Amino acid sequence: MSNLPVLIIMPLLLASFLAVLFGIWWPGWARFISIIGTGMALVASIVGLSKVLSTGEALHHYMGGWPPPIGVEYVLDHLSAFMVVIINLIGLIAVVYPPAPGLYEVPRKGIPTYALILLLLGGLNGTVLVGDLFTLYVFLAIYSVATYGLVSLGGDRAMVASLRYLILGTIAGGFYFLGVGFIYFTVGTLNMADAANLLPAFYDSPTIMAAVALIVVGMGVKLALFPLHVWLPDAHSYAPPVVAALLAAIQVKAAAYVIVRIMLTVFQPEYFTDTLPVTTVIVVASAGGIVFGSVMAIAQSDFKRMLAYSTVAQIGFVGLGIGLANPLALVGGLLHILNHAFMKSCLFLVAGGIKHQTGLQQIPRFAGLGRKMPLTMACFTVAALSMIGIPPTAGFFSKWYLVLGSIDAQNWAVVAVILLSSLLSAVYFFRAIEKIYTKSSEGEPAVEQANEPSARILMPIALLAGGIIILGLTNAFIVTQVLNPVAALLSP
Amino acid sequence: MTETYSSLTPLLAVMVPLAAVVLIIVSRQRPNLRESWTIMAALAQFALVASMMPSVLDGRSPETTLFTISPGIALALRVDWLGIMFGASASFLWILTSVYSIGYVRGVSEHKQTRYFGSFAVCLAATMGIAFSANLFTLVIFYEILSVATYPLVVHKETPEAVAGGRKYLVYALSAGVTLLLALALTYYESGSVEFVPGGILAGDVSNNTILMLFGLFLVSFGVKSAVMPLHSWLPTAMVAPTPVSALLHAVAVVKAGIFGLARAIGFIIGPLAMHQSGAMDILAGLAAATIVIASLIALRQDNLKARLAYSTVGHLSYIVLGMSILSVDAWTGGLMHMVNHAVMKITLFFCAGAIYVKVHLQNVSDLNGIGRQMPLTMGAFAVASLGLAGFPPIVGFISKWFLVSGTLETGQWVFAGAFLISGLLNAGYLFSIVVRAFFAPSDKPMKFAEASPLLVVPLIITAVLSVVLGLFQHQVPYFYQLASWVATSIGSGGGM
Amino acid sequence: MVEFDLSMSQYAYFMVVLLMAIGLYAMLTKRNLFKKLVGMVTFQTAIYIFFIQGAVRLKSSVPIIDEEIGMSAAQYVNPLPHLLILTAIVVGISTLGVAAAFLIVIHRRFKTLDDQAIMGLMKEPD
Structure with a gap:
């Protein structure tokens, strides 16, 4: 029993409450409280990670002192x-990045933004840490x-996108909840570890099969796994840049985590690979998503929309890692969760920086920015190269493990898709790079007057860009x- | 060559240009200081490489193992015979090119010179990394860096033509990059290792089909940079870059990185034995021989001087490829020597083309009538290098060709010997015609001008003299001949040659 | 172990499936955003009923231990699903609240709740 798992969640939920409370009277405090809360959560999670690494064992917390299967359990493995x-x-990087004017349509945007970001982080941490199927739903x-x-903070269009996402998200959540119900009424427990022990006796039951299907489809919607991605491009491109960064970097990944968690620890992986064709379906969907997302990204001229479609494609890589279900591919997929978090949040924050300095978001109008905002654009270039998969940036290494994994699975079609996606992403990123560096601004006033954003905007971007290279070089350790x-866990 | 010792020198040789990049950017407001960083970095890099030469000749490899880059694979640099041949020639020519570049970019008032010199330095760092890579993974990393770092130089002029050239270059280079990733993964999957071992790591336990597939992947990956037909067409297009770029990168560093990669793949990964058994070398030899002849024919028809030189490069690169695919010790020796010899001669020709461009803005062969009387030194150097490329003794090109041809005869492949000889004649045709025009044809319009600035002329004279000296004293200047033959012997010692 | 027998109460499950289908149909096909929300609530309610129905145990008592009834768990209704649904209702209400707030703002801005019409308006430049 250890308190660390809840120590990660509590500061966030508490800070979210405090940020509103204090923010009403002293707006400046909202940001301060958020940074403190997120910082504490980060410290706790790093301490947790190092403990797990040094002991090699998972940390458990039993809520209220009730041991499982009666109480709710939090697991840090x-x-x-x-x-x-x-x-x-x-x-933390997102709350440090200021909610600058021009990026939000809601006045006094700071306070709701911070409170909601903290709530989002608290929810994500909880989803990841909880060892109980129902609490996970909460x-x-x-x-x-x-x-x-958060999405709705981007203005009227964002609100429509958010409502659509809400409707689909509710269906997804409902499916997951229903699946959990099926499992509960079959085995009589909601605790993951307990269910894992009881479930194998019921593997032939159609109820359990239906539960798996419901949970995977539900999480597929949350993950925006092709063809369940329809909500994503609108939501991510109309949301404020910081929000889009958070959503693409970590929010969609939580659903990937849930699938991995349920596949590996609630069920036995063989149930997903051999008994049911779940992983096959995921592989096909992911490969489709990679091609579809990349092609659609090429067709976009709006910078954020291009990034949103690129997210659809990149989620396919995570999906491939899960679907190929061999250790190398899974490592690639999980590593890509980390790498993509850095790359895509860096790109969205760059989009925010450009929008803030020039008001522009159409790529064809970016001509000449390379001279006006050299540091921002250098960071953009690093992130773009990583998305394409040029070593030694991080993006190369997730592709490396995924290629190894798909060779191991003798799945040459997937190999081809992975390689093709590199070229497709090169098309849309180099198109932007070419525009930025080799064209003159042609009298575009917004570009002519542009200059480097302030350190508060630039620092997070630079940290992420630097992180991309560091992650690439240290990937072997991770x-x-x-x-x-x-x-x-795949091969016990 | 079995002995290795731990040393930081290989790492320093790679890092020096990168440090220079930082300094170049910092001192972007002060051109003289900025350029002195370039020169100092070039000198320092060559000094570091030269300092490793004695121990490498002794058979002891300096090695830097940095850290694990992927479980079971280290990011490591090791300077062996093959590596130091490439490293020494590239870093030496970088010194000359740096001096030349300064004269060139100031002579034609290029814009964005900081970006130019910065990218150049990154390219040299990557080239050195490729030369000294101890395993395929490390090589791939530097190879991709080189691919990307060349892009800003290709599009440097920012004209629509340059941008189009850049796109074409990217399509080729990045496609090669993804096949290289697959080749790397397949090698690792099949053999569990990516170390470079003379004679290869795949022989014996891998099926012929896999060998052929791997070879095909390597051929595409490295063949793009080494411009083997039909993967060559980016190279003439990339000639829109400023001439020093064409000179160092598109005649020495980048294209030779492709050749070097192919040598590593054939000699140190697949191995001659497996190549022999799978029949892969026949494919390569056929492609290379065809490239040699066709490229020479195309070169004859080019009026743009740089385009002509580009096709000449395409042809000469395939000399080396053909040499490697013949799988005899002599042919390998000749091919590897040609890697260095061609660099020295071709860079001379490009330097001359650049000097003419800076002085009188002439780019077409047909405009060069009588120019030799105005710029005798430049055109004299041009004549020397042309003779060498055509294979006349005593210039250095003759020696590598001698080994190449004797290799083909040794294995009884008369067709390929024929390809070399035909190409020699064609070489004489497309290069000599320029020399003849320059010195003997009456000029179309009155010409009155002198040599270009010494910053441009001195480097090209040095390389021209060098190509004679290396030719005369190939055995006395022991390094390259010895190194090449040692490499060839070590690769062949496992059989297959 | 909780019994879960479809045949025991097929009638109730039939109604659950019907409600769920109605809800999904409305959410996915209705053009009016408000009707989509109605569908959403129907869908959620169907899930609530499913859980409550699963907890039903005929001829058993409220889950408070009574000495007359005894200590056997089979004599009491399973309290846990009720608990889950209480939480789920809270979740559902908060989602609905957010959605309703969006609807108001969207109606103010676009003067319509028709999905297709709004899509058309969104494509227009500002």
Whole structure:
């Protein structure tokens, strides 16, 4: 029993409450409180990760002192520790990035933004940490509601996008909840570890099969797994840049985590690979998403919309990691959760920086920005190269493990898709790079008067860009220490 | 060559240009200081490479193992015979090119010179990384960095033509990049290792089909940079870049990185034995021989001087590829020597083309009538290098060709010997015609001008003299001949040659 | 172990499925955003009923231990699903609240709640 797992969640939920309370009278405090809260959560999650790494065992917390299966359990193991560190790291960077004027349509935007971001982070951490199927649904709902609110901060269009997302998200949540109900009424427990022990006796039951289908489809919608991605492009492109960064970087990944968690620890992986064709379906959907997302991204001229479609494609990589269901591919998929979190949040924050300095978001009008905002654009270039998969940036290494994994699975079609996606993403990113660096501004006043954003905007961007390279160089450490123990669950 | 010792020098040789990039950017407001960083970095890099030469000749490899880059694979640099051949020639020519570049970009008042010199330095760092990579993974990393760092130089002029050239270059280079990733993954999957071992790591336990597939992937990956037909067409297009870029990168560093990669793949990964058994070398030899002849024919018809030189490069790169695909010790020796020899000669020609462009803005062969009387030094150097490329003794090109041809005869492949000889004649045709025009044809319009600035002329004279000296004293200047033959012997020692 | 027998109360489950289908149909096909929300509530309610129905145990008592009834769990209704649904209702209400707030703002801005019409208006430049 350890208190660390809840110590990660509590500061966030508490700070979210305090940020509103104090923010009403002293708006400046909202940001301060948020940074403190997120910082504490980050410290707790890093301490948790190092404890898990040093002992090699999971930390458990029993809520209210009730041991499972009666009480609700929080588990910090390799996988969840990995996820909470990503979530809180990106979260901290997002709350440091100022909610600058021009980026939000709602006046006095700071306070709701901070409160909702903290709620989102709290929900995500809870989803990742909780060892109980129903409580997971509650955290899922918490972060979903926070997301709807955050997306709507982008203005009227964002509100429509958010409402559509809300409707689909509710269906997704309902499916998950129903699946949990099926499991509960079959085995009589909601605790994941307990269910894992009881479930194998019921693997032939159609109820359990239906439960798996419902949960995977529900999480597929939340993950925006092709063809269930329809809500994503609108929601991510109309949301404020910081919000889009958070959503693409960590929010959609939580659903991927839920699928991995349920596949590896609630069920036995063979049930998903051999008994039911779940992983096959995921592989096909992911490969389709990679091609579809990349092609659609090429067709966009709006910068954020291009990034949103690119997210659809990149989620396919995570899906491939899950679907190929061999250790190498799973390592690749999980590593891509981390890498993509850095790359995509960096790109969205760059989009925010450009929007803030020039008001522009159409790529064809970016001509000449390379001279006006050299540092921002350098960070953009690093992130773009990483998305394409140029070593030694992080993006190359997730592709490397995924290619190894798909060769291991003898799935050459997937190999081809992965390689093709590199070229397709090169098309849309180099189109932007070419515009930015090799064209002159042609008298575009917004570009002519542009200059580098302030340090408060630039620092988070630069940190993420630097992180992309550092992650690339240190990936072996992450893989051997953190991800290999997770992948080992695939072959017990 | 089995002995290795731990040393930081290889790492420093790679890092020096990167440090220079930082300094170049910091001192962007002060051109003289900025350029002195470039020159100092070039000198320092060559000094570091040269300092490793004695121990490498002794058979002891300096090695830097940095850290694990992927479980079981280290990011490591090791300077072996093959590596130092490439590293030494590239870093030496960088010194000359740096001096030349300064004269060139100031002579034609290029814009964005900071970006230009910065990218150039990154390219050299990457080239050195490729030369000294201890395993395929490390090589791939530097190879991709080189691919990307060349892009700003290709589009440097920012004209629509340059941007189009850049796009074409990217399509080729990035496609090669993804096949390289697959080749790397497949190698690792099949053999569990990516170390470079003379004679290869795949022989014996891998099926012929896999070998052929791997070879095909390597061929596409490295063949793009080494411009083997039909993967060559980016190279003439990329000639829109400023001439020093064409000179160092598109005649020495980038294209030779492709050749070097192919040598590593054939000699140190697949291995001659497996190549021999799978029949892969026949494919390669056929492609290379066809490239040699066709490229020479195309070169004859080019009026743009740089385009002509580009096609000449395409042809000469395939000399080396053909040499490697013949799988005899002599042919390998000749091919590897040609890697260095061609660099020295071709860079001379590009330097001359650049000097003419800076001085009188002439780019077409047909405009060069009588120019030799105005710029005798430049055109003299041009004549020397042309003779060498055509294979006349005593210039250095003759020696590598001698080994190449004797390799083909040794294995009884008369067709390929024929390809070399035909190409020699064609070389004489498309290069000599320029020399003849320059010195003997009456000029179309009155010409009155002198040599270009010494910053441009001195480097090209040095390389021209060098190509004679290396030719005369190939055995006395022991390094390259010895190194090449040692490499060839070590690769062949496992059989297959 | 809780019994879960479809045949025991097929009638109730039939109604659950029907409600769920109605809800999904409305959410996915109705053009009016308000009707979509009505569908959403129907869908959620169907899930609530499903859980409550699963907890039903005929001829059993409220889950408060009574010495007359005894200590056997089979004699009491399963309290846990009720608890879950109480929480789920809270979640559902908060989602609905957010959605209703959006509806108001959207109606103010676009003067319509028709999905297709709004899509058309969104494509227009500002």
